[in-house]
Amino acid sequence: MSSATLPSDIADRLKRDENGLVAAIIQQHDTGEVLMLGWMDDEALTRTLTSGRVTFWSRSRGEYWRKGDTSGHEQHVKSVAIDCDGDALLVRVDQIGAACHTGHRTCFYTDISA
Template identity: 65%
Template sequence: MPLDTSIAARLKRDSAGLVCAVVQQYDTGEVLMVAWMNDAALAETLTTGRAVYWSRSRQEMWRKGDTSGNVQWVKSAELDCDGDAILLKVDQHGPACHTGTRTCFEAGGSLGAVVAEQS
């Protein structure tokens, strides 16, 4: 099923035709991962309730959980004000990261940023 034209018109894709998807656990707000979506992946996500992405490394559609069992059930999908990022709120079953950790940011580790105090 193609992406609804009213949604497609609002997207600002990169040169590869992709939009960044930030994936968040719907009930805790925990950021799980970042992935990429083309129009077909977004259309399938919106119509099936399963998170589907475009794998840049494999150059193919990737339905989260098909091989790992770590399914993401979509609770909501929102587009940012610029149209260049999607926020997917999901119910994550199992680890979100391919390394086996709950989040991809847990696996990546801290960069040691200085935390500024608000004045």
């Protein structure tokens, strides 16, 4: 993974895991619908903040991927917030098409409540 330089006010607040990653919850900006969870390191977050499109670090592939580059299902960033503990990000987006790789609008389509 690359180590980008985030502004210190952001970098100092992040609590990364042992792999340098922080969870990024992706939410539809106007409806509040939770779309997916991805992982970001400093480089992915920098790319997300500077490009206006969400970039993740793929733990399974070991590479960066910008949501929608192959599927066309882009995520356009509206805002990014850090949670109170600094161990998660909330990225509010305008989702184009499905967020889930299965073709569903959201990755959270399986209800397991009793």
